[in-house]
Amino acid sequence: MSIKVNNLIKSFDGRKVLDGISFEVADGETLAVVGFSGSGKSTVLKLICGLIEKDSGDIITSEGDVAMVFQYSALFDSLNVADNISFALRERRDLRNKYTEAELKDIVSKKLELVGLKGIERKFPSELSGGMQKRVSFARAIVTEPKTILYDEPTAGLDPISSTLIEDYIVRLQQETNAASIVVTHQMSTIQRTANKLIMLYDGKIVFAGTPQEMLRQDNEYTKQFVTASLEGPMHMLTE
DSSP, X not given: OOEEEEEEXXXXXXXXXXXXXXXXXXXXXXXXXXXXXXXXXXXXXXHHTTSSOOSEEEEEEOSSOEEEEOXXXXXXXXXXXXXXXXXXXXXXXXXXXXXXHHHHHHHHHHHHHHTXXXXXXXXXXXXXXXXXXXXXXXXXXXXXXXXXEEEESTTTTOXXXXXHHHHHHHHHHHHHHOOEEEEEOOOHHHHHHHOSEEEEEETTEXXXXXXXXXXXXXXXXXXXXXXXXXXXXXXXXXXX
């Protein structure tokens, strides 16, 4: 089991954002985490990758790197594509002197080819479209051969065609790396195209767990409201 979360609790300013949630993600499996804005989806990712500290509960991941793909790529504007991708290999203390320049060049080339961007090593982020920047961030995330990959709203701000392309690469990376993956999203196409299973968060708890197909059946009041984007139902948007 690559990711196991048990009874995870996290509060901010006295408000319990996550209230004892538990789930598991196996190697080669992708879990979608869905819910309305403010439901704690991105908080789950930040806790798993160690960006913030949990209040209580357990987070267990397989040995190996945990990679995070941020919502808006988060590339270094002053570095070209090759230097962005190889940044961890050059700067991390445990990897700094592991590879020669020739080996780094080969690694970068292979990762770019994997995300369909062969030959753009010398370009800078400002020269790339949003979809291309997102794919470069994918290549950067997998450069250390992670066992866990976390995607935070990977299709945010992209047009429908670019979104479909990104979804295809999420599936491809799952197949190529056999990593356990978590995709935080609110887009139905991303849920259906990338996820083997999903959990829905509301009021700090998991209110639905199942497959995308089971969610689309709208067998409970939470999935029905989410799928139909209705204002009527048990879930209410936070207003403050």
